[in-house]
Amino acid sequence: MEKFLIVGLGNIGLEYAGTRHNIGFDIVDALAARHNAHFVVDRLAERLEITVKGKKMVCIKPTTYMNLSGKAVKYWMDKEKVEVDHVLVLVDELAVPLNKIKMKPAGSDGGHNGLRSIQEVLGTTIYPRLRFGIGNDFPRGRQVEYVLGKWRPGEKEIVARKVDRSAQAIEEFVLMGLEKTMAEVNAIEF
Secondary structure, three states: OEEEEEEEOOOOOHHHOOEHHHHHHHHHHHHHHHOOOOOEEEOOEEEEEEEEOOEEEEEEEEOOOHHHHHHHHHHHHHHHOOOHHHEEEEEEEOOOOOOOEEEEOOOOOOOOHHHHHHHHHHOOOOOOEEEEEOOOOOOOOOHHHHHOOEOOHHHHHHHHHHHHHHHHHHHHHHHHOHHHHHHHHOOOOO
């Protein structure tokens, strides 16, 4: 059975719930809800498995905190014997506007500590990622507060639609491959 590792990036703890930086957790939670699946606490992550049309998705929410996400990704890649092209990392992205989602086959960490950790541990920048646009609508010097802040009331509807579409995009990635999914998802404006 073909196997995929879906990695939602975020930080554990109630103080981080519902923040822009935890959108990766929110997306895998939405995917779990679509399949009536539930996360269990496991080594270095909360984990669940979903099978869709004969393909297995191992979904994780690392419990290592963002700065050590690579440790959890590497552990679960090795344990589940998943190749790097079958890993999909879900991440918040300042460089993408709020009305967009972008999928990419590779790229730099762009200053994101979770991606930096994954890059360092895996020794590569070549792994698929879904970049959930959070925009960059914050005053100079307030990036950390913005990223770790909660969604504004006027953003919540678009965020909910994007989370749902992102969960769908994970299934498309697994069933159709990265190229076709990128062509569809990257063209959408919310």
